[in-house]
Amino acid sequence: MDxxxxxxxxxxxxxxxxxxxxxxxxxxxxGALGTEPGDRVFVPLCGKTRDIAWLLSRGHRVAGAELxxxxxxxxxxxxxCAPETVVDGSLVKFSAENVEIFVxxxxxxxxxxxGPVEAVYDRxxxxxxxxxxxxxxxxxxxxxxxxxxxxxxxxEYDQSALEGPPxxxxxxxxxxxxxxxxxxxxxxxxxxxxxxxxxxPASEAAWLLT
Numbered sequence: 001m002d003x004x005x006x007x008x009x010x011x012x013x014x015x016x017x018x019x020x021x022x023x024x025x026x027x028x029x030x031g032a033l034g035t036e037p038g039d040r041v042f043v044p045l046c047g048k049t050r051d052i053a054w055l056l057s058r059g060h061r062v063a064g065a066e067l068x069x070x071x072x073x074x075x076x077x078x079x080x081c082a083p084e085t086v087v088d089g090s091l092v093k094f095s096a097e098n099v100e101i102f103v104x105x106x107x108x109x110x111x112x113x114x115g116p117v118e119a120v121y122d123r124x125x126x127x128x129x130x131x132x133x134x135x136x137x138x139x140x141x142x143x144x145x146x147x148x149x150x151x152x153x154x155x156e157y158d159q160s161a162l163e164g165p166p167x168x169x170x171x172x173x174x175x176x177x178x179x180x181x182x183x184x185x186x187x188x189x190x191x192x193x194x195x196x197x198x199x200x201p202a203s204e205a206a207w208l209l210t
Contacts, residue, residue: 023051038060044137046124122141125137134177156202
């Protein structure tokens, strides 16, 4: 799986992972992370998620990273604002009031380019990556954000029953990725209505990493 996989999904509008409303686990449990209005939240592999509008409505500033320029242009259209664009090395930064999205390879984003953040919100990043890439991603994210606390939403299901993405990321995998740097707490879990992709029983879990 490479960058072209995701770019082609957006070009073909094959975005079944996109939710039409803010994620219910985010809405119900975000307060447990203890963020304050004005805090800057980083949303990796953000697509055009409605969760960004919800975070903005809570008074947060949002930074994001996304491979697809199509997704980012749609995001700003749906937010109702015209972004300024600046080429920043291999990335392009789209920005408007309280929102900055870096378009390109997240592994080429540096802490200096990103700037300080107080929290990370990961709904669709960890589960989008195969096993080997998840290790690299988790390490890079810690470096990017100076180990900022994270709110992570994952799917859990029998991986042998269905190919990802989204991949199954269970408690053992969360421990493998993060236990050396964070205290982990699963704060909520709910069944996926109708199963994942309508084919496999699954649950969606919210984790705090502090």
